[in-house]
Amino acid sequence: MLKQRPFLIETLTAIGLILAPFVLPHLxxxxxxxxxxxxxxxFGLGFDILFGFTGLxxxxxxxxxxxxxxxxxxxxxxxxxxNVLGALVIGMIAAAATGYLIGLIALRRTGxxxxxxxxxxxxVFFFVEFNPLSDFTGGENGLPGVPTPSFxxxxxxxxxxxxxxxxxxxxxxYFIGVIIALRIVRSPVGAIFSAIRDNPLRATxxxxxxxxxxxxxxxxxxxxxxxxxxxxxVLQAFMPPDAFTxxxxxxxxxxxxxxxxxxxxxxxxxxxxxxFLQDFLQSALGLGAAWKLVxxxxxxxxxxxxRGGIVxxxxxxxxxxxxxxxxxxxxxxxxxxxxxxxxxxxxPMQAKEVQHPAYSxxxxxxxxxxxxxxxxxxxxxxxxxxxQGELRGIIGPNGAGKSTFFKMLTCEIPPTSGRIVFxxxxxxxxxxxxxxxxxxxxxxxxxQLFTGxxxxxxxxxxxxxxxxxxxRLDLFRSLSGVKGLTEQVEHTLALVNLTxxxxxxxxxxxxxxxxxxxxxxxxxxxxxxxxxDEPLAGMSPRExxxxxxxxxxxxxxxxxxxxxxxxxxxxxxxxxVTVLQEGRVLVSGSPEEIKTNAAVQEAYLGGVxxxxxx
Amino acid sequence: MISWPNLVSQLFNGLALxxxxxxxxxxxxxxxxxxxxxxxxxxxxxxxxxxxxxxTYQYTGSFILAVIAGSLFVMLLGVVMERTxxxxxxxxPHEDQLLVTFGLGIxxxxxxxxxxxxxxQIVPPPALFQGITNLGFxxxxxxxxxxxxxxxxxxxALFIILYRTRLGMIVRAGIEDSVxxxxxxxxxxxxxxxxxxxxxxxxxxxxxxxxxxVSLTPxxxxxxxxxxxxxxVIGGVGSFPGAILGGLIAGEIISVTSxxxxxxxxxxxxAAMTIVLVVRPHGLLGVQGxx
Numbered sequence: 054m055l056k057q058r059p060f061l062i063e064t065l066t067a068i069g070l071i072l073a074p075f076v077l078p079h080l081x082x083x084x085x086x087x088x089x090x091x092x093x094x095x096f097g098l099g100f101d102i103l104f105g106f107t108g109l110x111x112x113x114x115x116x117x118x119x120x121x122x123x124x125x126x127x128x129x130x131x132x133x134x135x136n137v138l139g140a141l142v143i144g145m146i147a148a149a150a151t152g153y154l155i156g157l158i159a160l161r162r163t164g165x166x167x168x169x170x171x172x173x174x175x176x177v178f179f180f181v182e183f184n185p186l187s188d189f190t191g192g193e194n195g196l197p198g199v200p201t202p203s204f205x206x207x208x209x210x211x212x213x214x215x216x217x218x219x220x221x222x223x224x225x226x227y228f229i230g231v232i233i234a235l236r237i238v239r240s241p242v243g244a245i246f247s248a249i250r251d252n253p254l255r256a257t258x259x260x261x262x263x264x265x266x267x268x269x270x271x272x273x274x275x276x277x278x279x280x281x282x283x284x285x286x287v288l289q290a291f292m293p294p295d296a297f298t299x300x301x302x303x304x305x306x307x308x309x310x311x312x313x314x315x316x317x318x319x320x321x322x323x324x325x326x327x328x329f330l331q332d333f334l335q336s337a338l339g340l341g342a343a344w345k346l347v348x349x350x351x352x353x354x355x356x357x358x359x360r361g362g363i364v365x366x367x368x369x370x371x372x373x374x375x376x377x378x379x380x381x382x383x384x385x386x387x388x389x390x391x392x393x394x395x396x397x398x399x400x401p402m403q404a405k406e407v408q409h410p411a412y413s414x415x416x417x418x419x420x421x422x423x424x425x426x427x428x429x430x431x432x433x434x435x436x437x438x439x440x441q442g443e444l445r446g447i448i449g450p451n452g453a454g455k456s457t458f459f460k461m462l463t464c465e466i467p468p469t470s471g472r473i474v475f476x477x478x479x480x481x482x483x484x485x486x487x488x489x490x491x492x493x494x495x496x497x498x499x500x501q502l503f504t505g506x507x508x509x510x511x512x513x514x515x516x517x518x519x520x521x522x523x524x525r526l527d528l529f530r531s532l533s534g535v536k537g538l539t540e541q542v543e544h545t546l547a548l549v550n551l552t553x554x555x556x557x558x559x560x561x562x563x564x565x566x567x568x569x570x571x572x573x574x575x576x577x578x579x580x581x582x583x584x585x586d587e588p589l590a591g592m593s594p595r596e597x598x599x600x601x602x603x604x605x606x607x608x609x610x611x612x613x614x615x616x617x618x619x620x621x622x623x624x625x626x627x628x629x630v631t632v633l634q635e636g637r638v639l640v641s642g643s644p645e646e647i648k649t650n651a652a653v654q655e656a657y658l659g660g661v662x663x664x665x666x667x
Numbered sequence: 668m669i670s671w672p673n674l675v676s677q678l679f680n681g682l683a684l685x686x687x688x689x690x691x692x693x694x695x696x697x698x699x700x701x702x703x704x705x706x707x708x709x710x711x712x713x714x715x716x717x718x719x720x721x722x723t724y725q726y727t728g729s730f731i732l733a734v735i736a737g738s739l740f741v742m743l744l745g746v747v748m749e750r751t752x753x754x755x756x757x758x759x760p761h762e763d764q765l766l767v768t769f770g771l772g773i774x775x776x777x778x779x780x781x782x783x784x785x786x787x788q789i790v791p792p793p794a795l796f797q798g799i800t801n802l803g804f805x806x807x808x809x810x811x812x813x814x815x816x817x818x819x820x821x822x823x824a825l826f827i828i829l830y831r832t833r834l835g836m837i838v839r840a841g842i843e844d845s846v847x848x849x850x851x852x853x854x855x856x857x858x859x860x861x862x863x864x865x866x867x868x869x870x871x872x873x874x875x876x877x878x879x880x881v882s883l884t885p886x887x888x889x890x891x892x893x894x895x896x897x898x899x900v901i902g903g904v905g906s907f908p909g910a911i912l913g914g915l916i917a918g919e920i921i922s923v924t925s926x927x928x929x930x931x932x933x934x935x936x937x938a939a940m941t942i943v944l945v946v947r948p949h950g951l952l953g954v955q956g957x958x
Contacts, residue, residue, distance in 0.1 A: 168765055172892075353771060
């Protein structure tokens with residue numbers, strides 16, 4: 054694939070930008086149109102990181118486009134600032150700062166709320182620009198007289214005036230924008246962005262502070278928007294007030310969706326289609342005002358039938374041709390490897406270093422843990438303690454409150470009352486992200502995977518949380534630059550026996566494989582205490598045997614608590630069993646004791662009726 | 668300077684705008700609550716309601732017929748839209764739903780622009796409500812008073828449908844848990860279609876009732892849509908009482924601020940929304956857990 058060749062995309066972009074002035078005029082593009090396309094493309098680079106990669110659809114990007122544009126234009130026209138590039142950068146910083154403040158408000162909610170709030174915010178900016186700030190922004194007249202850039206190199210002065218001359222400057226800006234965007238997308242932060250788009254719940258649970266990362270994406274998008282807004286003023290020698298309108302945001306969204314989200318180049322392609330069609334439909338076909346209707350219909354059709362937009366469609370097409378060849382090669386490889394399927398299990402993975410080596414009490418201690426949902430008591434006054442290195446099982450009939458108990462231990466839900474102490478530290482009321490960072494995580498009863506990503510990417514995201522902490526802004530580091538990442542991912546892959554499926558999309562995995570990956574995600578964060586919520590659920594008898602083997606191998610050097618209904622497997626695996634019934638601890642003991650316990654037998658064989666009668 | 672008659676008349680304006688926003692927002696919010704789809708074409712449907720009424724008025728000269736035709740046309744449009752496009756998006760991500768309804772909204776606006784051009788069109792108020800009413804302490808346009816009454820009746824009708832009929836019970840149950848309603852043997856997709864129709868009709872009705880107050884332009888729905896969002900965020904998504912409360916609050920904020928400086932109306936509205944988001948992230952009457 055393209056991704057494996059370093060700098061291929063950068064090189065192709067450079068070649069394309071250099072060739073454009075020689076090729077595009079023959080296709081009927083005026084230099085001014087090409088420049089506008091590039092400005093939209095640059096604007097869209099940031100937006101695609103926000104929408105395509107992080108999955109946050111904002112209808113308010115005009116606020117930052119306008120802010121950057123007007124700050125730059127004001128500096129250059131009214132404040133006597135003469136350095137064009139400097140003004141553009143200041144405009145970009147102003148937009149990014151605005152983006153940070155707005156992001157704090159808008160990101161309080163997700164999904165449609167986020168979309169609605171961004172719309173409202175953009176509208177506010179429009180009105181503020183027109184009225185209270187009209188002394189600075191020129192109100193509905195905008196700011197005329199924005200100069201073009203020139204650079205004094207000592208021996209000569211480079212002046213980019215208009216047309217293809219200005220193109221050189223804008224193309225260079227776009228090229229730098231592409232390089233930065235590519236670095237970001239390929240960085241650990243970029244990987245976490247796609248994790249947030251795919252499954253924010255799990256991204257939080259494996260220990261990433263997703264709010265911080267969302268805000269990062271929002272600020273990046275605002276910065277790109279601000280710079281592009283400044284360029285718009287330079288390009289037109291005039292900063293138009295309509296940069297702030299809702300139409301600007303709408304056009305950006307539509308261009309990105311037409312070109313293809315999550316591709317970085319989608320917005321550029323979309324802008325090309327948009328501006329070309331606008332010119333073509335209006336002048337060549339004489340459609341007049343109807344051009345926008347045609348674009349609207351094209352847009353709706355694309356959203357309905359081609360989710361990936363034009364670029365996405367092309368990539369699929371490429372995959373169709375090259376994929377056929379690859380599949381044949383893959384099958385041969387798999388057949389060749391089939392003989393070696395049963396390898397020796399790899400050495401168990403080390404758990405995180407213990408932070409309190411002196412601490413020797415129970416690794417987890419819960420006292421008086423209670424959870425009420427209104428009148429319903431899910432867990433009531435549970436005292437529970439697990440020693441270092443122990444392998445504990447939890448059983449109980451359906452509705453006994455086992456999963457609620459786990460959710461409280463990992464701090465997904467707060468207990469109504471009671472305390473949880475992990476390694477001598479009170480974790481009651483902490484967030485699930487922080488608890489995971491401390492070394493306590495769980496695998497889910499219902500798979501919570503990043504389904505749009507490959508197996509390797511899934512594990513990378515989990516491992517990153519452990520290696521980088523919950524929030525870090527290493528935007529320009531490549532994934533291969535993260536120390537220990539490859540080893541940890543490869544090791545986890547081997548441990549859950551998915552090495553051969555590493556580059557397969559999760560959506561294409563068999564159920565048993567997904568189940569193993571679910572455990573792998575939790576394992577890749579190197580927890581010292583691992584909770585497993587029904588790891589054997591829905592597996593075939595053969596898969597169960599294999600998974601029990603897997604659980605045994607990962608149990609070395611690690612404390613685990615396992616909920617399951619498969620008692621034969623569980624009793625074979627664990628040292629002690631706790632039985633929950635109706636939200637209370639019924640009894641605890643060794644598997645042998647539990648098997649012969651009369652109360653347990655009654656709980657499972659209809660004793661419930663007796664309880665209710667009593 | 669602030670004068671009392673001026674303030675009171677702005678409060679009345681706020682009431683009229685608020686009632687209108689309440690009606691449009693309840694349409695938006697019951698659609699979202701039941702179907703899980705945020706209809707970005709809702710503003711366009713408001714606008715189409717106005718134009719459909721305008722055409723009817725041109726041919727018949729009857730305002731009542733205009734209101735009926737405007738509402739029914741938009742309801743029909745909603746049903747067709749749900750049947751042909753929206754239903755294929757129930758199982759797609761929210762972003763796709765937003766994109767497709769946004770695109771449809773643009774198509775609607777452009778079609779109207781193509782037919783009627785961008786020039787503004789005027790629908791006069793019905794003869795009964797023309798002129799000015801003397802309220803004792805001030806004079807106020809009669810039709811604006813009538814708008815409050817008409818919209819209150821419409822909201823009442825919506826309330827009765829939602830809270831006093833079998834259909835309404837199913838719709839409210841669908842807002843709680845549409846999968847459960849489906850498994851109880853009720854054809855939830857038919858309910859979805861009806862809800863989309865009713866929600867659209869609320870917008871269309873508001874569109875024609877509002878037409879005599881302002882002049883009609885193809886872009887009239889855009890501003891309304893933004894205000895509706897603020898209403899829904901303030902009131903709480905999926906909550907019918909929230910939409911009414913939010914509508915009245917938003918209407919008063921816009922009107923009263925406009926008295927001092929219209930440029931700040933949106934700023935104040937936004938400030939109110941921010942406060943609500945900080946203090947009660949799920950809206951004043953919203954329920955936690957619906958996103």
